[in-house]
Amino acid sequence: MMPIGHYLILSLALLLIGAAGVITRRNVIIVLMSIELILNAVNINLVAFSRYYGDVAGQVFALFIIADAAAEAAVGLGIMIAFFRNRETVLADEMDLLKW
Amino acid sequence: MTNTLHDRTLPKADTILGADELVINMGPQHPSTHGVLRVKLKLDGERVIGSECVIGYLHRGVEKIAENRSYQQFAPYVDRMDYVSAVSNGLGYCEAVEKLLMAEAPPRARVIRTILTELQRIASHLLWLGTHALDIGALTPLFYCMREREEILKIFEKYCGARLTTHAFRIGGLQYEAYDTLEKDVERFCKSFEARIQEYSDLLTSNSIWIGRTRNVGLLNAADCIALGASGPVLRASGVKWDLRKATPYAAYDQYKFEIPVGTNGDTYDRYLVRIEEMRQSRLICLQAIENIPAGPIMARVGKVLKPPPGEVYHAIEGPKGILGYYIVSDGGTQPYRVRIRPPSFINLQALDKMIRGHLVTDVVAIIGTLDIVLGEVDR
Amino acid sequence: MLDSIVFYFFASIAVISAMLMITRRNAIHSAVFLITTLLSTAGIFLQLRAEFLFIAQIILYVGGIMVLFIFVIMLVRLDVPLPQIRSPLRQRIAVFVAVIVFAEAAYIVWKAHAMQGQGILIPTAAPADKLPPNTEDLARSLFGMYLLPFEIASVLLLVAMIGAVVMAKKRTNTP
């Protein structure tokens, strides 16, 4: 078995790529996908530690995170569709009103 | 394809989910537009919000051709309009010219004409049933229908040598005497057909998927039918009891007893039931007709060169698809001055837009099928 | 040996396609690369003997969430490439910061490994054949100790579902 550091660095790389995506992209859908990537990176950490400590709790939390990601995607896309219907755009920096 | 998907400006958000209107081109190369019909559909998602028929891909100028042919020479051309019910087309044309000549076919000819025309009606309805079922996704009825249709075509072949574009009748009567076993063949067919038609009913009539696909689909009420000039099973399924065989009897129909089936709802399912019942009635007519075929000549005396007196005539018959009318103007010469044909498919097709609005794309296929159009007749 | 081959295989695919994911202009391409990332992450879960999570990742993330994404992209026709940020400054800053943070954190991990045994705990994996059957183990934990969070998660999903339906539904005047 490899040292756990490998997993941590992989997870870190994915997390930062996701974060960079959130910051740089204007398309809300891709921003949402980047958030999914971040959550996924966290999952790698949890599962790796769960394996190395021999405690299944980490995997339970990873499951919760997947559930959370599903909820987030559903709500996020719902908001996006509602927004798209009103403004006909999916660019994040055009979401500049509190109410429309 | 009016526009591609990938490069378009962002659409107006006036449809479900903010998706834009989709214009889809159904046909002329589409498996279920029954030939070369082209329908431009405006869709909201999968729901039709507008449509436009584009026809003429099979236009051959049949009416114009008539002006350059003698009356007899034009007779085979009408077979090629509604090529799946050539016999009926021929009957209408021959009777129209006879009317113009003020001649009448002898009784024997009229009875044989009736038998063949009713067989043709069954054949046409069978082809409709098979393809309609195929459109709705039932694969098997097509082959059963073709099997029965084949028997009818064999009778035609024995009678006149042709199967599809038969040119079975001549102006003034028949060219050929009935062959020896005609009655027997027709009787055998009619005897077996009752059980066969029950088979289709077993497969479709009470099938809940079939009912689900056809009930309340393509509604057309009686008033709309009449306003649009729809005729045939389409009209009768809406509850209007109008059949030229009863209303203005021609050939030998006044001698036979039969019912005119009518629907109540005017939906696709009713049209299906009406046509199935019409096949049964046609079978009864055939059975009655072969009981007693009068003896006598088969051709009236009309002369070799037809020169009808100047004048005009309109004669309509109840074709398998609806009222098939011929309007012929004669200037006293050997060729018609003008022939105008009222094709049932063309006029029934007008109802398409009204019927498909608000339905799904899937239903469009079912509705085109239920109209029972033949593009050769629509475009002429 | 086999373990590390598998790990590096999946890890490299995950990182490369994640990078492609955030750089593609076409949203569908991004989604495809995200799917690739998620699948390789699933492979890493499998390599970590988390079989149930592997399949949960595939069924829920890839088969559920990503299908939803692609569905929405298709429905609202986002396949049109959108204009990117006008000035690439923000992009450069983001990349710069990400690289810095990555370097720092990676250095910490590396240092920690080097200092192992000096008060810093680096866990070592239990042998694979000693592990209890993963699905059973997970189920006992999930429906035993974590039953309440589990129920709360289900309520969360319900709320999210209702919220999504309410928001995405077309508002019409007729009920």
Added chain:
Amino acid sequence: MLQGALAFVQAWWVELLCAVLIVLVVPLIAGYIVLVERKVMADMQARLGPMRVGPHGLLQPIADALKLLIKEDLIPDDADKFIFWFAPVLSMTAALTSMGAVAFGPWFQVARDINIGLLFVVGISALGPFGIVLGGWASNNHYSIIGAIRSTAQLISYETTAGFALVSGFLLAGTLKVSGIVQAQLTDQVWYVFLAPVGFFTYLIASIAETNRAPFDLPEAESELVAGYMTEYSGFRWSLYFLAEYANMIVVGAVGTTLFLGGWLRPFPNVQWMGWVDALPGVLLGAVGVYCVVRAGKQPAQVQALFMWAVAAACFAVALIFALAAPVGNAPLKFMYAGLYGAFWFLLKVSAYIYIFMWLRFTLPRFRFDQLMRLGWHILIPLALVNVVGVGIGLAIQSALGWNHWMGLLAMLPTTLGTIVVGMLLIRWNDKHAAAASAPIATDGTRVEDSYAG
């Protein structure tokens, strides 16, 4: 490095062999399923079907495959080339990979000790829709994209049903492991189709929908959408989609067989006097071999005769293993026998399962999309949920009363009946609303005034 590879092969040769077998044989089997389908269809439609290539068209699949392989590979100009290329491969890969955990026989399985077993099969085959949806999108064609969207919605909906139906089976087996499920049916002395008939039934319907087969074949409904998501595909790529569809049929058949029909076990595995059934596979294969030998001489072409000889040889080889395993009884032979014997029964059951697919396809008209969704969400999902509860209650009764084996049937009876009653109610309730659903809807969301509806 080379030694490492050798050691790897030595340790895993059975699994590797199975994997190679699956990749090589499944496309062939899929081709022959197509032939059988055409033959069954022809029989039901009063005609003969393929008769030209080989005796009774037996070589038709090979001719078809050759034709498809040498066809021009067209990619539309406006298509997204990368995804267009990638999508059918994805579909096919998902279908074949998911077979990795299917147990064709006692050892005849790639991922033998995978903990999640059947869930692996179901999960990986859930990747198939991506191939469809991406292919449809990449074609840049309205028909393709509508087909793709339909198929996605359909697959998501029916996967839920299939999942719940499988849960009822998992409850009975108490494990996800494929071999464990089959063992459980051996010890319970009953196939789970008898304990959870509603579960099997819902899975059957859901699996037809999942594989896009008639009457649920809307994504590729040829009379409406030309060929749906496959409209722009031709040649080899098209055949990949096609193979994926048939491979998926095998997969769902395998899952249904494993969970509800006793997997690789022969009928009545615990009944001693039924032992003669064991001889059946050998005799049957021998008969097929003899038939091939007889017909080989009558082939018009050399290639066809050679093929017939090859089939005969294969049949005789397997029949020989069946015949020799009992008397000779050395370990490798016994091992091969167990695998092949299991595979015979397994494939027989899968074939029966697929036959139902074909039968329905040639009998029923196609659903409309909203009807399909209605069936899925209003009838099947509630029914599958009720069934899970019912099976749970039945199991509780069973363990409370201490009944086991076939006595479990008695415990399951009341809950099964209850579930069926619920199903009837659901259908009746649905029928009430179904007719109205067909009526046209105006674009502003209101129903079109229908002055004439009776």
